[in-house]
Amino acid sequence: MGLIVSDVTVARSGAPLLAGLSFTVAEGTALVLRGPNGIGKTTLLRTLAGLQPPVAGTVTFPDDSAAYASHADGIKAQLTVVENLRFWAEVHGSTVPDTVYQAFELTDLKDRLAGTLSAGQKRRLGLARLGVIGRKVLFLDEPTVSLDAFSVKGFARWLREEHLARGGLAVIATHIDLGLEAPELELSPFRAAPDAAGGSDEAFL
Ligand SMILES: Nc1ncnc2c1ncn2[C@@H]1O[C@H](COP(=O)(O)OP(=O)(O)OP(=O)(O)O)[C@@H](O)[C@H]1O
Numbered sequence: 001m002g003l004i005v006s007d008v009t010v011a012r013s014g015a016p017l018l019a020g021l022s023f024t025v026a027e028g029t030a031l032v033l034r035g036p037n038g039i040g041k042t043t044l045l046r047t048l049a050g051l052q053p054p055v056a057g058t059v060t061f062p063d064d065s066a067a068y069a070s071h072a073d074g075i076k077a078q079l080t081v082v083e084n085l086r087f088w089a090e091v092h093g094s095t096v097p098d099t100v101y102q103a104f105e106l107t108d109l110k111d112r113l114a115g116t117l118s119a120g121q122k123r124r125l126g127l128a129r130l131g132v133i134g135r136k137v138l139f140l141d142e143p144t145v146s147l148d149a150f151s152v153k154g155f156a157r158w159l160r161e162e163h164l165a166r167g168g169l170a171v172i173a174t175h176i177d178l179g180l181e182a183p184e185l186e187l188s189p190f191r192a193a194p195d196a197a198g199g200s201d202e203a204f205l
Pocket of ligand 1: 017036
């Protein structure tokens with residue numbers, strides 16, 4: 001079973017942003033969300049991941065299978081790269097696959113304190129978390145911010161060859177082309193009318 005989104009409306013601070021969204025993402029495939037700044041991509045991803053409730057509609061995917069990766073890397077500065085990955089693996093009852101270090105270009109950084117990594121290196125470590133937690137349904141918010149072109153390609157390769165090829169799925173908000181050959185959903189036509197959630201205008205106060 002993949003991800004099924006039925007007639008979903010999402011809101012931020014009481015203001016409906018996107019309405020009437022219905023789509024499915026099958027196992028082994030990705031969907032790329034497109035739309036201008038502020039349209040609600042982050043809000044939609046957070047809603048799909050269950051971090052906030054939809055105003056209307058339903059989101060279904062297999063229980064306990066999802067992970068949300070946001071702008072915040074969520075890494076522990078006082079731990080080394082290896083310790084960070086082991087920490088996440090332990091939390092999720094898994095182990096760190098050796099392949100993760102190579103896939104996210106962390107082999108030479110294993111013993112570095114995470115707090116001393118560059119922005120792009122931190123982002124690679126944050127993304128490597130996805131490689132250890134074993135979640136099938138990934139909601140990714142601008143995953144390649146701070147990454148150079150080489151690292152973007154590496155991440156896309158991991159997504160394609162390690163995640164999607166093993167039956168995972170992903171919904172990705174990104175402004176760049178990841179080269180995934182994934183279908184894209186332009187969100188602009190789904191911009192909510194101000195009264196889509198019953199006329200609330202508290203956001204404008
Ligand atoms: N804490 C908040 N309180 C009120 N409004 C907010 C809050 N956070 C975000 N918003 C507003 O909600 C709207 C949707 O924000 P969201 O972050 O979901 O957009 P986005 O499409 O992900 O944008 P971007 O492409 O810039 O990342 C924006 O107009 C934003 O200003």
